[in-house]
Amino acid sequence: MSDKTSKRGHLNRRDILRAGGGVLLSTPFVSRAWAQTTEINMLAWYGHAEPDMVAAFEAANNVKFVPKYYAGGDNMLALIAQSPPGTYDLILSDGEFVQQLNAAGYIQEMDAADYPFEDMIYDDFTKFPGHWDGDKLYSMILRGGHLGVSYNKNAMTAEEASSYEGFWKPELKGKVGHFDWHLPSLGMMSLKNGNGARLFDLDDAQWQAVQATTMTLRPQVGGFFDYGGTFNGLKNGEMQAMVGIGDWITGVLERDGAPVASVIPKEGGIQWTESYSIGVGTEKEAIVKEFIRYMMSPVGQVKSAQMLAYPGFCVTKGGRALLNEVDRAEATRTGQVDGMPNDPITLLEEGRIHYRDVPKQQTLEDWNDFWSEYKNA
Amino acid sequence: MPVAPLVSGDDMSKTKRRIDVYAMTWRLPIILWQALFFVGPIAFMIAMSFFLVKNYRMTEAFEFVNWQRMFSRGFFWDSYWHTLFIASLSTVCAMCLAFPAAYMLAFRASENTRRMAIFLLILPFFSSYLVRTFSWFVILAESGVVNAMLGWIGLGPYTMLNTTFGTLVGYMTLTLPLVVILQTLSMANIDKTLVEAAHNLGCKPFETIWRVVIPLAKTGLIIAAVFCFILSFGDFVAPFYLGGSQDPTLPILIIDTTKSGQQWPRAAVVAIVMMLTLFAVAAAGIGLAYRKGSSR
Numbered sequence: 261m262s263d264k265t266s267k268r269g270h271l272n273r274r275d276i277l278r279a280g281g282g283v284l285l286s287t288p289f290v291s292r293a294w295a296q297t298t299e300i301n302m303l304a305w306y307g308h309a310e311p312d313m314v315a316a317f318e319a320a321n322n323v324k325f326v327p328k329y330y331a332g333g334d335n336m337l338a339l340i341a342q343s344p345p346g347t348y349d350l351i352l353s354d355g356e357f358v359q360q361l362n363a364a365g366y367i368q369e370m371d372a373a374d375y376p377f378e379d380m381i382y383d384d385f386t387k388f389p390g391h392w393d394g395d396k397l398y399s400m401i402l403r404g405g406h407l408g409v410s411y412n413k414n415a416m417t418a419e420e421a422s423s424y425e426g427f428w429k430p431e432l433k434g435k436v437g438h439f440d441w442h443l444p445s446l447g448m449m450s451l452k453n454g455n456g457a458r459l460f461d462l463d464d465a466q467w468q469a470v471q472a473t474t475m476t477l478r479p480q481v482g483g484f485f486d487y488g489g490t491f492n493g494l495k496n497g498e499m500q501a502m503v504g505i506g507d508w509i510t511g512v513l514e515r516d517g518a519p520v521a522s523v524i525p526k527e528g529g530i531q532w533t534e535s536y537s538i539g540v541g542t543e544k545e546a547i548v549k550e551f552i553r554y555m556m557s558p559v560g561q562v563k564s565a566q567m568l569a570y571p572g573f574c575v576t577k578g579g580r581a582l583l584n585e586v587d588r589a590e591a592t593r594t595g596q597v598d599g600m601p602n603d604p605i606t607l608l609e610e611g612r613i614h615y616r617d618v619p620k621q622q623t624l625e626d627w628n629d630f631w632s633e634y635k636n637a
Numbered sequence: 638m639p640v641a642p643l644v645s646g647d648d649m650s651k652t653k654r655r656i657d658v659y660a661m662t663w664r665l666p667i668i669l670w671q672a673l674f675f676v677g678p679i680a681f682m683i684a685m686s687f688f689l690v691k692n693y694r695m696t697e698a699f700e701f702v703n704w705q706r707m708f709s710r711g712f713f714w715d716s717y718w719h720t721l722f723i724a725s726l727s728t729v730c731a732m733c734l735a736f737p738a739a740y741m742l743a744f745r746a747s748e749n750t751r752r753m754a755i756f757l758l759i760l761p762f763f764s765s766y767l768v769r770t771f772s773w774f775v776i777l778a779e780s781g782v783v784n785a786m787l788g789w790i791g792l793g794p795y796t797m798l799n800t801t802f803g804t805l806v807g808y809m810t811l812t813l814p815l816v817v818i819l820q821t822l823s824m825a826n827i828d829k830t831l832v833e834a835a836h837n838l839g840c841k842p843f844e845t846i847w848r849v850v851i852p853l854a855k856t857g858l859i860i861a862a863v864f865c866f867i868l869s870f871g872d873f874v875a876p877f878y879l880g881g882s883q884d885p886t887l888p889i890l891i892i893d894t895t896k897s898g899q900q901w902p903r904a905a906v907v908a909i910v911m912m913l914t915l916f917a918v919a920a921a922g923i924g925l926a927y928r929k930g931s932s933r
Contacts, residue, residue, distance in 0.1 A: 334897055334898055334899060341692065483799035497779060631893070
C-alpha cells in the first residue's frame with residue numbers, strides 16, 4: 261500500500277485495481293477450495309442431517325450433507341424407486357424396510373469389519389433381521405426407540421397407562437389421538453388382543469379381531485395427526501393420550517417441561533429401529549462409510565441419543581457409557597442406565613418389546629384400506 | 638350506377654387471412670398455456686389412473702383395476718359424500734356470513750370506504766393460508782383465546798379443534814374474504830334507483846333484498862357460491878389441521894392413498910372424480926347464473 265494511502269487512511273484508484281486484480285486472480289483457488297467440499301446426498305427421516313447431528317463431521321471432513329427427508333417407509337421406497345441409481349449416497353431406513361431396499365437392489369453390501377459389532381449392547385442388534393442376507397451385511401443399525409402408551413400425566417395415572425386399555429378410559433373420549441400411520445397403531449391393537457411377538461403375523465381370524473378392537477376405540481378418537489400435529493395436540497392438551505407413538509415424540513416435549521410421558525404397557529410395546537445403508541451407484545462410498553463409523557462411535561451415538569428432532573436409544577455399549585457420562589439426565593429419563601426397570605435392553609430381554617414389522621399375512625394395502633375405513637367410521 | 642368495391646374479393650380473403658394470423662398470434666400464448674398446464678396434466682392424470690404400481694414404481698398399463706378398487710370401497714363413497722356435504726355447508730355459511738357485510742359495503746358505505754374495505758379483504762391473500770390456519774390453534778384450543786373469554790362468563794371450555802366446526806373455520810378463512818368481495822362487487826353494480834323505487838312503492842327492507850337485490854345480483858352471487866364450493870371441496874389444509882383428519886375428505890384420501898404404497902393411480906381416480914364433480918357444480922352454477930332473465 262502506498263504511503264499516500266496510509267497517510268490518508270483510504271484507498272486510491274491504484275490500490276482498488278490492485279486489490280480487485282488480487283481477488284480475480286485468487287478466484288480459481290477459492291472456487292477450487294469450494295469445489296472440494298463433497299456433497300453427500302442423504303435420504304432420511306427429518307432431523308438426521310441437521311447441524312446438531314452432522315455439523316461436526318462436516319467441518320472435520322469438508323463435506324456437506326444434502327438431505328431429502330421423508331415420512332414413512334413407503335415414502336422412502338417410492339423416492340428411491342423414482343430416482344436414478346446413485347442419487348442417494350446414504351440412506352437412513354426403518355429397520356423393517358431394509359429387506360425391501362435390498363430386494364430391489366437399491367443398497368450395496370457393506371463390510372461388517374468396518375463397524376463395531378463387538379460393541380453392540382444387545383445380541384439381536386448384531387444380526388438384526390433383514391439387515392443381513394446370509395453372511396452379507398446390507399445395513400448398519402444406528403438407533404432405536406419404543407412405542408407404547410403416550411399420555412398426559414394430568415389426564416392418566418401411570419397405572420392406567422400401564423395397559424392399552426387406558427385408551428378406552430371414558431374421561432378420554434375425544435381426547436385420544438392417532439399418529440396417522442397404520443403400522444404402529446394397528447400393531448398396538450394387535451398387542452392389546454394378546455398377539456404378542458406375532459403382532460404383525462396375523463391369520464384371518466386374528467386380523468378380523470384386530471379390526472374389531474380398533475373400531476371400538478373410534479368413539480374415543482379426537483383426530484389423526486402427522487408429526488407436527490401430534491406435537492401440537494399433546495402440547496396444547498387437545499389430546500391427552502396418543503396411539504402409535506412413543507418417547508421419540510413425548511421425549512422432545514418432556515425436555516421442554518410438558519407433563520407427558522410414554523410407557524411400555526403390560527401387553528408389550530413396539531420397537532422402531534433406524535439403520536444406515538449405502539446407496540448403489542454412489543461415488544462417495546469411502547466418506548459415507550466414515551460417517552457411518554462416526555455415528556456408530558460413542559460420540560455419534562450420544563449425538564443420536566440427544567438428537568433435537570427426536571431422541572433414540574444407543575445401540576452400542578460405548579455410546580451408552582458416554583451418554584451416562586456426559587448427559588446423565590437424558591440417560592436416566594430414557595432408562596439407559598444399567599439396572600433401571602425401564603432400561604430398553606431389559607425390556608427387550610424380558611420379551612416385552614417386539615420389533616416393528618410389515619404385515620406378514622396381509623398386504624400393506626389391506627391394512628391401509630382398513631385404516632381409511634377406520635378414519636371414516 | 639354500380640359502385641366498384643373498394644377491395645376486391647381476393648384482397649378481402651388475404652386481409653381476412655392476415656387478420657386470422659394476427660389474431661392467432663395473440664391467442665397462441667393462452668392456447669399453449671392451457672395445453673401445457675391444463676389439458677396436458679389432465680390427460681396424463683386420466684392415463685395414470687389406468688397405470689399399475691409395482692414395487693413402488695408406476696408402470697404403464699391400461700387396466701381398470703384402480704377404478705374398480707376405489708369404487709368398490711365404502712370409505713371412498715363415505716369420503717365423497719362427506720366432502721360434498723361439508724363443502725356445501727361451507728358455501729352456505731360463507732354466503733350467509735358474507736351477505737350482510739357485502740350489502741352494507743354495496744349500499745351503505747361511501748365509495749372510499751368500499752375501496753378501503755375491498756383492499757383490506759384482499760390483504761389476507763398476501764399471507765400464507767397455512768400460517769393463517771395454524772394461527773387458529775391459539776384461538777380455538779381449549780386453553781385458547783375463545784375459551785378463555787367464554788370462561789369469564791362461566792361457559793366452556795368447548796372443543797373446537799379437531800371437529801367439523803374447526804374444519805369450517807378453516808374453510809371460512811380461505812373463502813370468506815373472496816366471497817365478500819364478489820358479493821360486494823355484484824351488488825355495487827345494481828342500479829340504486831331500482832332499490833329506491835322498491836322502497837318508495839312500499840316494499841319492506843327484507844322484501845327488497847329478497848325480490849329486488851338478490852335477483853339483480855344473482856349472477857355474481859352464484860359465481861361467489863361456486864368459487865366458495867370449489868375452494869372448500871378441494872382444500873386439504875383445513876380438514877387436516879383444524880378438523881384433525883376426522884371424517885376424512887377426498888383431499889385427505891388422496892394423501893392417504895399416495896402415502897401407502899405410492900398408489901398414485903388410485904389417487905388419480907379420486908382426483909378425476911373430484912374434478913368431474915367440480916365441473917358439474919360449476920356448469921350447473923353458470924347455467925343458473927346466466928339463465929334467461931338473470932341479471933348481474
